[in-house]
Amino acid sequence: MPNIREVRTSAQAEQEDLFFGQTVLLWARWSVIVAGIVLVLWTAKSISYLTATMPFFLVLMAVNFFLHGRYVMGSPLNRAMVVAASAIDVVLITAIVIFWPGHHGLDNQFFVLYFPVVFAFALVFTRRVEAVYTVVTMVAYTAACIVVGTLPLDGGNEDKVLVMRLVLIAAMGFLGNYYFRIQRRRLAEATQAEQPPVAHAAHA
Template sequence: MPAAREVRTAAQANQEDVFYGQTVIMWARWSVIVTGIVLVLWTSTNVSLLTQTMPFFLVLMAVNFFLHGRYVMGSPLNRVVVIVASVIDLVLITAIVVLWPGSHGLHNQFYVLYFPVVFAFALVFTRRIEAAYTVLAILLYLGACLFTGTVPFDLGSDDKVLVMRVIVIAAMGFLGNYYFRIQRDRLVQASRGDRSTLSEIRGGLAH
């Protein structure tokens, strides 16, 4: 019996990755929303502070409700719209870093929200798109720190902290996309009838 062959084109594979993978991005966004709201409620000392900080996450929630609703109804958005929504995530997180009352730029601990969105994005898109998105996240964070004047550029501890955070953001993108490429290669090999790969997949499912 002849071995099965890969019948999908690269474009079809990319479309399927986005179709099945955008749920990862949506759940990453939900994790950002829930974490942010919990931190807002935990740290707010008065109603004024609450009203200043909550809108950031309400906007994210509105975006994700729309995207998740479309996905659940069986009409998920295309790749361009998913990318635009992910860029909006970065813009809103950067706005939090810049505008958060009493804690701006490098001193704002909400920089950690970059991590899940960059990692989730890297699990869905190809290397070139992921690299551009990761670089954009890094540039936005660097811009936020520069705009707020919280980085002295004196080769002191603050500069080292900034460099370490940028490295972690880059690592999130690299590791997520590395895993994405490993899984795609395994699926391609399996679809071509690679017996060793099929055995590995079946063995993993059995466990």
């Protein structure tokens, strides 16, 4: 007797993508935490520098410990909570861009921390949700650079640097979601191919 599998509905596909995709988001957040702490320890020259910079990553670590613990215990977050947690990532990274001692706004190289969180988010959610998240991230980074006064908005080199960085953030979202859609389409085709020809069998 052939092994019969039902084709996933759109709702089922989104639920499964969200459940398994949380692992991607969790490990992307851990990568941000580890990279940030390593950079802090590598560049720290005084205790005051550590006390001023380490709290950013400690907060992110506390959030991810809670989220990872729930996932391991079999109580993963729902869709709204996952989006909220990803929004917290953007808020904390933007705070790093604004408040990092000695390097603010466009001069702060920690903007690269946006890349893994945007890419991971794009691997989990549909194009529309991913696009909103990516645009919000780009707006947050632009606003941070303007607030601290490192972006003169005069069409000079600083503006060009910002545009290039925004293009990179957008590319992370696009590529992640493009791969996400390819994988979903392949799974849909595979499940459809495994469906037995019920109609033909009934007529026979």
